[in-house]
Amino acid sequence: MTADAIVLGAGIIGVSAAVHLARRGKSVVLVDRRGPGEETSFGNAGLIQREGVVPYGFPQGISMLLRYAMNNRVDAHYHAGALPSVARFLASYWWNSHPARHAAIARAYAPLIEHSVREHDDLIQAADAGHLIRKQGWTQAFRTAAKRDAEITEAERLKRDYGLGFQALDAAGLAAKEPHLSSDFVGALTWTDPWSVTDPHALTLAYAGLLQRLGGRIVRGDATTLAATGTGWRVSTSDGPVEGKDVVVALGPWSDTVTAPLGYRFLLGVKRGYHMHYGIKDNKLLNGWTADSERGYFLAPMDRGIRLTTGAEFALRDAPKTPVQLERAEAVARNIFPLGERLDAEPWMGARPCTPDMMPVIGKAPRHQGLWFAFGHAHHGLTLGPVTGRLIAEQICGETPFLDARAWRPERFPL
Incomplete structure (x- = not known):
């Protein structure tokens, strides 16, 4: 099997890249060990976060760091045994989160977010x-x-600097918007620009269906078998080997399983997260996507029920599940909204791929022809799937990218 381009990874990033390549007349094979959207893209809060111009930074204050060190919070949790392995990533993440550096990163990051909804x-x-x-x-x-x-x-400030829309609500305004929330809240802020998705997995499948209508193929395969050939790249799949001139690595938290053997040493970390769906008691309603801001969890009225999502768990990528944040969040959430029974057999867990400067890696590999990177989107993978897909396809096809992509190029890291 041959193709103009092979895309490794069938999450929202890889599917979007494959669609944009196919739209430009390229023959495309999308390769993943699982079906489209069945890994990290399966579980998230379902937001296209137009307001998310400021990436999530690492706490800077000593008092806040000490509170997180107690390891008893809803919004963050860590595996003590994993700390030696992730210490270098966390130290660089903390350094980049200094207010001055964080502000500069936000300015570089904002153009990606600006075009996310469109x-x-x-x-x-x-x-x-x-x-x-x-x-x-x-x-x-x-x-x-x-x-x-x-x-x-x-x-x-974000409205002045980036043109974002919001509505401030007092307690009465929030009660009118969400009448079945408890009275624990003194007010709220509604971001008006973002869109929400009632089933993120279904959205990825819809984009995958578009890819197939454009002539693209989706096959099961092993990305770690990627190898250079005389004219491009080869990877093993269940349908036999696939060869292509260009290959896009869009494997999210598993991207290093391909990039490291090729000599690229990205400092890629993970923030694991959990979700669970719930029924609702007494025919109550949750009208919109709602975050309990100080506690650090999210409630989203999705097609499968009310989805409760957690914050970040710092652990080894492939360590067994430890959904203690979900247990903590559920206990709090039941006090503010009438959640019913759990609807999933077990908590879902995924791993968000993170870079220490909080921006994704998008662009051509510096030492190989036909090798392209599209990973490291942290909390905004769903948000930035189509933006990234368009950018990488434009570069592969020799077009002038619709955004200046230099801020997200791989070479910003010592490789």
Whole structure:
């Protein structure tokens, strides 16, 4: 089997890249060990985060670091045994999160986020997936006036600097918006620009269906068998070897299983996360996507039930599940909303691929012809799938990218 391009990884990033390549007339084979969207892209809060111009930084204050060190929070958890292995990544992540460096990173990151909704809309229309989309933004609910006032001040800055829309709500306004939440909250902030997705896995499948209608093939295969040939690249699949001139590595947290054997030493970390779906008691409603801001978990009214998602777990990528954050979050969430029974047999877990400067790696490999990287999107993989897919396809096809992609190039790291 031959193709113009092989895309390794069938998450939202890889599927989007394959679609954009196929749209440009390239023959494409999408390779994954599982079906489209069955790994990290399967579980998330389902947000296309147009407001997410400031990536999630590492806490800087000593008092906050000490609180996290207690390892008893909902929004973050760590495996003590993993700390020696992840210490270098965490140290670089902390350094890049210094306010001055973090602000510069946000300015470089913002153009990707700025185009996230528009690029999704393009593929949503082409894939006939509009039934999966809600255009109502999402809400941060606050338990204290201090947190509410600080976040509204920051929202006003983001509106000035990046043109983001929001609505500040007092307690009565939040109660009108979400009448079945408890009275624990003093107010809220609704970001009005983002879109939400009622089934992220279904959206990835819709884009995969678009790829197939464009002539692309989807096969099961082993990305770690990637090897250079005289004219390009070869990878083993269940349908036999596939050869192509170009190959895109879009394997998320597993990208190093391909890049490291080729001599690239990215400092790639993971933030693991969990979700569970719940029924609702007494026919109550959760009208929109809602974060309990101070506790650090999310409730999302999805097609499969109310999805509760957790914050970040710092652990080895392939370590067994330890859903203690989910247990903590569920106990809190049941006090503020009438969650019913669990609907999933067990908690879902995924691993977000993270770089220490909080920006993805998008571009050509510096030491190999026909090798391209598209990974490291952390919390914004769903958000940035189509943007990244378009950028990488434009570069492969020799077009002028619609965004200046230098800020996200692989060479920014010592490789």
